[in-house]
Amino acid sequence: MSFNETEIRELQLTSLKPITQRGWRSRLLIIVLSIFVVAGIAAYVYQLIRGLNVTGLNDDVFFGIYMTNLVAIIGISYGGAIVSAILRITHASWRAPITRLAEALAVVSLIVGALFAIIHLGHAERLWLIFTTPNPASPVLWDIIAITTYLIATLIFFYLPLIPDLAIIRSRFPSVIGKWRTRLYSMLSLKWKGSPKQQSILRSSTNLMALLIIPLAVSVHSVLAWAFSVSGREGWHSSIFGPYFVVAALFSGVAAVIIVVAVFRKAYGLDKVIGPKQIRYLGYLMLVLGLTYIYFTFAEYLTEGYVQTEASVVLIDSMLLGRFAPLFWFFMVSTGIVPVLLIAFPKTRTIRWITFAAVLVVIGMWLKRLLIVVPPLQHGFFGSETAAYTGSWVEFTITLGAIAAIPLMLLVIFRIFPVLSVSEIEEVAAEETERQAKAVPQIGEEVKA
Amino acid sequence: MKRKWVILLQLLTVIPLLVILSGSFVVAADPVATFLTVEAQEKTDRFGEEYLAIVAKLTKEDGRAVGGRTITFFKVEDYFGLSSIKIGTAKTTAVGTASVKYETLREGVHQIEAHFTGDAEYLPAKIASGLNITNVMTVENGSIGLQPIQNAGLMLVGAIVLVVWFLLAFIVFNVFFRISRAGS
Numbered sequence: 001m002s003f004n005e006t007e008i009r010e011l012q013l014t015s016l017k018p019i020t021q022r023g024w025r026s027r028l029l030i031i032v033l034s035i036f037v038v039a040g041i042a043a044y045v046y047q048l049i050r051g052l053n054v055t056g057l058n059d060d061v062f063f064g065i066y067m068t069n070l071v072a073i074i075g076i077s078y079g080g081a082i083v084s085a086i087l088r089i090t091h092a093s094w095r096a097p098i099t100r101l102a103e104a105l106a107v108v109s110l111i112v113g114a115l116f117a118i119i120h121l122g123h124a125e126r127l128w129l130i131f132t133t134p135n136p137a138s139p140v141l142w143d144i145i146a147i148t149t150y151l152i153a154t155l156i157f158f159y160l161p162l163i164p165d166l167a168i169i170r171s172r173f174p175s176v177i178g179k180w181r182t183r184l185y186s187m188l189s190l191k192w193k194g195s196p197k198q199q200s201i202l203r204s205s206t207n208l209m210a211l212l213i214i215p216l217a218v219s220v221h222s223v224l225a226w227a228f229s230v231s232g233r234e235g236w237h238s239s240i241f242g243p244y245f246v247v248a249a250l251f252s253g254v255a256a257v258i259i260v261v262a263v264f265r266k267a268y269g270l271d272k273v274i275g276p277k278q279i280r281y282l283g284y285l286m287l288v289l290g291l292t293y294i295y296f297t298f299a300e301y302l303t304e305g306y307v308q309t310e311a312s313v314v315l316i317d318s319m320l321l322g323r324f325a326p327l328f329w330f331f332m333v334s335t336g337i338v339p340v341l342l343i344a345f346p347k348t349r350t351i352r353w354i355t356f357a358a359v360l361v362v363i364g365m366w367l368k369r370l371l372i373v374v375p376p377l378q379h380g381f382f383g384s385e386t387a388a389y390t391g392s393w394v395e396f397t398i399t400l401g402a403i404a405a406i407p408l409m410l411l412v413i414f415r416i417f418p419v420l421s422v423s424e425i426e427e428v429a430a431e432e433t434e435r436q437a438k439a440v441p442q443i444g445e446e447v448k449a
Numbered sequence: 450m451k452r453k454w455v456i457l458l459q460l461l462t463v464i465p466l467l468v469i470l471s472g473s474f475v476v477a478a479d480p481v482a483t484f485l486t487v488e489a490q491e492k493t494d495r496f497g498e499e500y501l502a503i504v505a506k507l508t509k510e511d512g513r514a515v516g517g518r519t520i521t522f523f524k525v526e527d528y529f530g531l532s533s534i535k536i537g538t539a540k541t542t543a544v545g546t547a548s549v550k551y552e553t554l555r556e557g558v559h560q561i562e563a564h565f566t567g568d569a570e571y572l573p574a575k576i577a578s579g580l581n582i583t584n585v586m587t588v589e590n591g592s593i594g595l596q597p598i599q600n601a602g603l604m605l606v607g608a609i610v611l612v613v614w615f616l617l618a619f620i621v622f623n624v625f626f627r628i629s630r631a632g633s
Contacts (some may be wrong), residue, residue, distance in 0.1 A: 051532045058536070137599070142606065191628070191632030201623055201624070208620060274484065
């Protein structure tokens, strides 16, 4: 299937819908989200003035909701990487209409998630010491390097497919996008004319970036996992923590991509371009990753529980039957049972139900990260009880502000840039046509058995 | 005879009334003042490991111990101004002592507070004291002869990071310079 000129024009105008459609609903949403973000910033300033004692953290439980947010929100950025990079490398043609949304989600969630590395510090101004007096043996240093490198890579990966779109939209629809966007697009489109040489450079750079971003994303989450597992603490000291965290990030990331794609599709009428197929395939991906994650969880608790050291018994007991049991079982149901059932039956394999499953997965996976971070700290090395942890209003306000910042930043981004990667849709359609042409035997060509 | 009956009746009514009144006097008695002391002690756990504990003792004015009451321990630190950070809580034993494990890497004077919030029987008590902590825990990586491997590993990771940065720089250069040049 290839597009004619009118269809491409139609696609380009559709990609500008968040810029052209400015109803009262989107304005109200922006105002509400901004209020949450401002409240979060105010709570952080309060924490900065009063110190970390305004949080529920203490000497024993020194990681809490902030560290949970760091792991969970950076994990979400992974969804963008997989949808864009892995599906690009594997030539999955259905990816094209959703890549821009996925890449933007990766950038935004990474920025918000990485902020928690600073927020959870009592003395944020001491962060520069990591650069002036680095300790190469510390996982924290490598964490910062990995996250910064990954952020630069996601920004480049978001930018590359934009170049042809910006150039074409700038020249075709200057009245639609307005003056300041026309100037911005001119600057960012780098004199793009679509010549074969330019296309070749862009394609090779994007492919190289896609190849690079996968190990980068894996390294970010592995290093984050090792920051826990090299500690020797019961519940953290696990050799499977690297892959366990990577799969968790992919799982929650794909779920977040489903939510973003479904919401933007509905809000801006993108249903002609983004069909049920995209959501369904993402649903399958989420299902496979979810089952893999449940398998990892089972493997982790089986080996810990079977050995029954003094500390592991207390920890697993608190998780399965004790204080944390409601959170643990909610996680199991929301990530392991409900999504499987919803995607297994054709009747519930719809956009609405898959999106509902994705929302449950995101909530469940946030709780799972909380269960990874907090319970091991509430028990001493020999299983003794230590100080309990309950998040304070400051922590919850900052968290709500951060969660609100993700859709807010997405709304702002797509008020500046086109929401669909039209050039990629065209490219994929051309590849499909080429593949189909090769598959159909030509007259006089011998058909091999 | 009649007088005897009157006396007996008076005894039967007055004595229980006195007993009831005396009981209510006991219930309505004022809460007793309490006092707290706090000190740092080195203790040994059941596995033979030594650890530092902050021990508080809750007593009445006459020095007798108050058991079964919850003591909350704080340390005062300077995070953009002085603030109390909770160390933990513990119940007083029969001899009036409550202790929490105290882990620190810093030698010197630590400002420690212990609070008893009080109840129907006892008035609240609070103590703030500067404890001189000397025998702090130390954190060291065990040396088991893997240092050369560790060093080589760090160098390898550093080299990988450099390669990744080089590739990113190459992509940026490729896009910004070569695409612009090809378009002009």
